[in-house]
Amino acid sequence: MTLADADAKPRKPHFALKTAEILLAELEALMGDQPAKSPAVRNAVLAHMRETLAEARKSAEAELIATNKGTRCAQNLSAAQDEIITAVYLFAITHVYPVDNPSGAEAIALSAVGGYGRGTLAPGSDIDLLFILPYRQTPWGEQVTEYILYMLWDLGQKVGHAVRSVEECIRMARADMTVRTATLEARYLTGDRSLFANLVKRFETEIMPKTGPEFIAAKMAERDERHRVMGNTRYVVEPNIKDGKGGLRDLNTLFWIGKYFYQVKTSHELVAKGVLSEAEYRLFSRAEDFLWAVRCHLHYVTGRAEEKLTFDVQPDLANRMGYAERVGMLGVERFMKRYFLVAKDVGDLTRIICASLEFRHAKDMDLVGRVLAPFRAGKSRIKGEPDFVVDTGRLNLAAPDVFEKDPANLIRMFMVAGREELLFHPDAIKVIRNSLGLIDNRLRNDPKANAHFLQILTSPLYVERILRQMNESGVLGKFVPDFGKIVALMQFNMYHHYTVDEHLIRSVGVMADIANGGLRQELPLTHELLPQLNDTRLLYVALFLHDVAKGRPEDHSIAGARIARKLCPRFGLNPAETDTVAWLIEYHLLMSEIAQARDIQDPETAKAFADVVQSPQRLALLMILTACDIRAVGPGTWTGWKGSLLRALYYATEPLLSGGHSQVSQSDRVNEAREALAAALSKWDAADIETYSARHYDHYWLRAEPELQIEHARMIRQADETGQAFAGSIRVKAFEGITEVSFYTPDHPRLLSLIAGACTMQDASIIGAQIFSTRDGRAIDTFRLRRSFTSDEDEKVRATRIIDTVKQLLQGKRTVLIDLGKESRHNRRLKPFALPAQVSVSNAISEKFTVIEVSGLDRIGLLYALTREISDLNLTIGSAHIGTYGEKAVDVFYVTDLTGQKIHVKQRQRRIYGALMDVFERRSEDKKIANG
Numbered sequence: 001m002t003l004a005d006a007d008a009k010p011r012k013p014h015f016a017l018k019t020a021e022i023l024l025a026e027l028e029a030l031m032g033d034q035p036a037k038s039p040a041v042r043n044a045v046l047a048h049m050r051e052t053l054a055e056a057r058k059s060a061e062a063e064l065i066a067t068n069k070g071t072r073c074a075q076n077l078s079a080a081q082d083e084i085i086t087a088v089y090l091f092a093i094t095h096v097y098p099v100d101n102p103s104g105a106e107a108i109a110l111s112a113v114g115g116y117g118r119g120t121l122a123p124g125s126d127i128d129l130l131f132i133l134p135y136r137q138t139p140w141g142e143q144v145t146e147y148i149l150y151m152l153w154d155l156g157q158k159v160g161h162a163v164r165s166v167e168e169c170i171r172m173a174r175a176d177m178t179v180r181t182a183t184l185e186a187r188y189l190t191g192d193r194s195l196f197a198n199l200v201k202r203f204e205t206e207i208m209p210k211t212g213p214e215f216i217a218a219k220m221a222e223r224d225e226r227h228r229v230m231g232n233t234r235y236v237v238e239p240n241i242k243d244g245k246g247g248l249r250d251l252n253t254l255f256w257i258g259k260y261f262y263q264v265k266t267s268h269e270l271v272a273k274g275v276l277s278e279a280e281y282r283l284f285s286r287a288e289d290f291l292w293a294v295r296c297h298l299h300y301v302t303g304r305a306e307e308k309l310t311f312d313v314q315p316d317l318a319n320r321m322g323y324a325e326r327v328g329m330l331g332v333e334r335f336m337k338r339y340f341l342v343a344k345d346v347g348d349l350t351r352i353i354c355a356s357l358e359f360r361h362a363k364d365m366d367l368v369g370r371v372l373a374p375f376r377a378g379k380s381r382i383k384g385e386p387d388f389v390v391d392t393g394r395l396n397l398a399a400p401d402v403f404e405k406d407p408a409n410l411i412r413m414f415m416v417a418g419r420e421e422l423l424f425h426p427d428a429i430k431v432i433r434n435s436l437g438l439i440d441n442r443l444r445n446d447p448k449a450n451a452h453f454l455q456i457l458t459s460p461l462y463v464e465r466i467l468r469q470m471n472e473s474g475v476l477g478k479f480v481p482d483f484g485k486i487v488a489l490m491q492f493n494m495y496h497h498y499t500v501d502e503h504l505i506r507s508v509g510v511m512a513d514i515a516n517g518g519l520r521q522e523l524p525l526t527h528e529l530l531p532q533l534n535d536t537r538l539l540y541v542a543l544f545l546h547d548v549a550k551g552r553p554e555d556h557s558i559a560g561a562r563i564a565r566k567l568c569p570r571f572g573l574n575p576a577e578t579d580t581v582a583w584l585i586e587y588h589l590l591m592s593e594i595a596q597a598r599d600i601q602d603p604e605t606a607k608a609f610a611d612v613v614q615s616p617q618r619l620a621l622l623m624i625l626t627a628c629d630i631r632a633v634g635p636g637t638w639t640g641w642k643g644s645l646l647r648a649l650y651y652a653t654e655p656l657l658s659g660g661h662s663q664v665s666q667s668d669r670v671n672e673a674r675e676a677l678a679a680a681l682s683k684w685d686a687a688d689i690e691t692y693s694a695r696h697y698d699h700y701w702l703r704a705e706p707e708l709q710i711e712h713a714r715m716i717r718q719a720d721e722t723g724q725a726f727a728g729s730i731r732v733k734a735f736e737g738i739t740e741v742s743f744y745t746p747d748h749p750r751l752l753s754l755i756a757g758a759c760t761m762q763d764a765s766i767i768g769a770q771i772f773s774t775r776d777g778r779a780i781d782t783f784r785l786r787r788s789f790t791s792d793e794d795e796k797v798r799a800t801r802i803i804d805t806v807k808q809l810l811q812g813k814r815t816v817l818i819d820l821g822k823e824s825r826h827n828r829r830l831k832p833f834a835l836p837a838q839v840s841v842s843n844a845i846s847e848k849f850t851v852i853e854v855s856g857l858d859r860i861g862l863l864y865a866l867t868r869e870i871s872d873l874n875l876t877i878g879s880a881h882i883g884t885y886g887e888k889a890v891d892v893f894y895v896t897d898l899t900g901q902k903i904h905v906k907q908r909q910r911r912i913y914g915a916l917m918d919v920f921e922r923r924s925e926d927k928k929i930a931n932g
Helices: 020-031 039-067 070-096 139-154 166-175 177-184 193-207 212-230 248-262 278-302 314-320 331-364 366-372 409-419 426-434 447-457 463-473 475-479 500-515 524-532 537-545 556-571 575-586 590-597 603-613 616-631 640-657 666-680 686-694 698-703 706-722 751-761 792-810 825-829 862-872 906-921
Strands: 109-112 127-133 159-165 187-191 379-382 385-391 394-397 727-733 738-746 766-773 778-786 838-842 850-857 875-885 888-897
Touching (some): 039 070, 039 278, 070 127, 070 187, 070 278, 127 166, 127 177, 159 166, 166 193, 177 193, 177 212, 177 248, 187 193, 212 248, 248 278, 248 331, 278 314, 278 331, 314 331, 331 426, 331 463, 385 409, 394 409, 394 426, 409 447, 409 463, 409 475, 463 475, 463 500, 500 524, 500 537, 524 640, 537 556, 537 575, 537 616, 556 575, 590 603, 590 616, 590 640, 590 875, 590 888, 603 616, 616 640, 640 666, 640 698, 640 706, 666 686, 666 698, 666 706, 686 706, 698 766, 706 727, 727 792, 738 792, 751 766, 751 778, 751 792, 838 906, 862 875, 862 888, 862 906
Parallel strands (some): 127 159
Antiparallel strands (some): 109 127, 109 187, 385 394, 727 738, 738 778, 850 888, 875 888
């Protein structure tokens, strides 16, 4: 039903549903001889309508599960709502508030607006109603309106409503874009048809003419702001089905624009207007149907108007929609891949319709032109490019057969678009999409086409933008089929924020940003190393391919290296370059794993890493690739903390590979860090700074990031001045979504365990920790906590409670209640995930310590349980490396026995293994554990 369908019959549902007339007769039967206004009759009416609504929703859900027809489900629910509202209205005017001789003012029309106005509802959707009056509200109209609204509210429905005269509707539509959009979608339900028809006529004659550009500009700006708030990408792994990029609201926006500007009543009419082809219309319909299916399933599963596809509901939705597990892919990953492909289709439709508006009407639409893109009339040639022209400011084909004559132009056109800083003409976009069949093995192996592609891939000024356009158009996946396999592929874990293809493009984009001079503050070592590299092209290629084997049953690093050995010669790389790229891909995770999970100051760590790397050039390449990879994982994943760990590993390894002739010695770096701290603490006396610096071991200066060093110095100075043995400090880092809590206290065998226990007691999720000790026997421990509150002040309050709890635990005034984290929000969020627990006990990693590495499903309280178990095993923790990667915890402990020796006895190693495995497999039944 659309704006002008005032005389059309309501859409019939696809299952048996009583009409409003039948419902009215049933309500009349329930009355008996009682007055309609009596509480007993109202209760009977309410109960009957509640039963009717429940039956309709149950029937709609059954059909949805059987067919997965989402649009039909939404239409069914809307149709059922129509009949219920109409029956309540008829009962109200016939029996509750009858009028024998109504005047002209005693009239009312009910209209559905918003999503309900489009004839679609999700199970949890709001019911948006417009009560249309002829002039002003009368006592009768007010009574009828209130009766209907209270009946709907008592049914448990969320109702948005407005009561306006026709004149008020028109006046507000002129001034308010939200009201204008609602009026555009108004659909007649019941009541006085002439009132609704009058509103339609006046809106179409007084508002819509000559306001198309204004409306379109407002809707496009509204869409852009919505995308910005949602993260401005359709490839986030927990997308918003309604308001996210590529979601239902984007399809709504397209239809609003088409309906308003082209005066169409249905989306299919856009075909006759030449905006969409029949194939594109079918794409529109399929995308809409799938998104509606997902949204309706989501509401049924959660029992509420939930719009975000969170990890905990994704497996249920995949199961309900029939996505089973396949080799190398979980059912939930197949479902989400389908979702992202549909979101991509929505993006394609957005570009098509917006480009059509721009080029068909830009001369008369200055406002739209400013919103969509600059408009420049006429065509001009591009020097050295006879096959392409600049057409009204966009890149277009010089002739229709440019691709057929030379398919390599399909790749070259993207190179030209990047080099000339041009957007694509809509006609060119359509020809590209229709020419994908020309991308065959002959073109893939064409040296000219591959040279064009390598030029794109290694051009920092435009590589990210052009790769994304190639991916959106389908060209990239066709030209590099291995890349095509990971397009829209989601990894079902909490660590990665984007689909695999989006992550790869973003990682290349980070490299380009560095090459263009960006990120100097965040990646200082990378900028130092870049000029020393023989060939930066290898980094772009390696970043583009490093995760290309994701979704396969084998290790993606090894499989990716094999793919690189096949593709690099095709791209034009020589054997030595190919070998380097393949090596980088095979070991692209190694540096971050060692930096975050090993004691970098242990000589064995750098030695083992150097044995794998073997050359200073590869070390530099791997350092840069690792930084780009981590930064592209998602917002806040890269931190100064991780950067300091990577730099420390680089500086420890580089001398071993360069014959001990490092450009900057370790002592020089320690001195630089000390000098930087002294400069930051300029108000301190030089003697105080010297005394303070001497308290730290060298590895502190290499591993603690500068900002953290400053925080520690101020915390320790304040504690010393006040004579306190214990101190704490807090840093809320909003951008990274974390809160850092530092502790300064005399060292204690169970300190790590007690801090972890205090975090558990405050429902705090630990995602990282740095453990330091000073030369005078003090501990300086910093814990990184996942943010739980939107307010910085609330975060500080929780962190303060943790500090106070640790102090009380150390003083013996409190004990650790170990079950407090059991039902935490974080633990509930982890329920969809399953990870096998792993424990390894090794004496080969370190000369002085036995290294215990533990990994498995994270949970609130896990670190406390592990460290308490280690203490109970009479082990001393020399250093700990705490890491969390989404739902996966990876904790490494360097331990000795109480005499400072390694654990050599096999029986004791087995006992350690069993005790730590039990931490994952059981929960203690004890409610309270006393401090040891």
